[in-house]
Amino acid sequence: GAGVSQSPSNKVTEKGKDVELRCDPISGHTALYWYRQSLGQGLEFLIYFQGNSAPDKSGLPSDRFSAERTGGSVSTLTIQRTQQEDSAVYLCASSLEGLAYYEQYFGPGTRLTVT
């Protein structure tokens, strides 16, 4: 079946612009996660949605970052007033449920470059 898809695959933007990154999880998966991977850094948790519960936003690095998940499916990560340090690969993952022992399936990521 279809895996997690993300768009765009690459995004180049100028410092100060807003960007939106999209994630389509695997159909039927109730949990959706956003991570980012910067050069020389490990994967860093950003935000997590589980069903209709309030999202866990504890990993968002600043209030310029926000995310929403509409209809329990597609999610959009928005970065406002982008900075050069926001350059990274943004990865989305989904799992059947939001519990630790459910395997997370990752999308191919969006490579964001802020110039």
Added chain:
Amino acid sequence: RKEVEQDPGPFNVPEGATVAFNCTYSNSASQSFFWYRQDCRKEPKLLMSVYSSGNEDGRFTAQLNRASQYISLLIRDSKLSDSATYLCVVTGSGNTGKLIFGQGTTLQVKP
């Protein structure tokens, strides 16, 4: 101190070698543990979960020592296709799926 620490390597080994990776984690409340594999410029994929009793999947053996907060991965009879970055991953407090990743250990298997 990072929550999950790994030796970044690279580990350069010949085909057929046995290689071991280790990692330590700082949160004693972590409940679930994993090894993920990430190929160059690709997304991470689950390699195996790690259980306290130790577990094996073919050439791969994972061990967990909760008292020492230490996780290991052993790869026997290395193949060229094992070349990748291996990520040690733990969950945060509680049993949610929020994953905390180590920086990864790079393995290069040479003919």
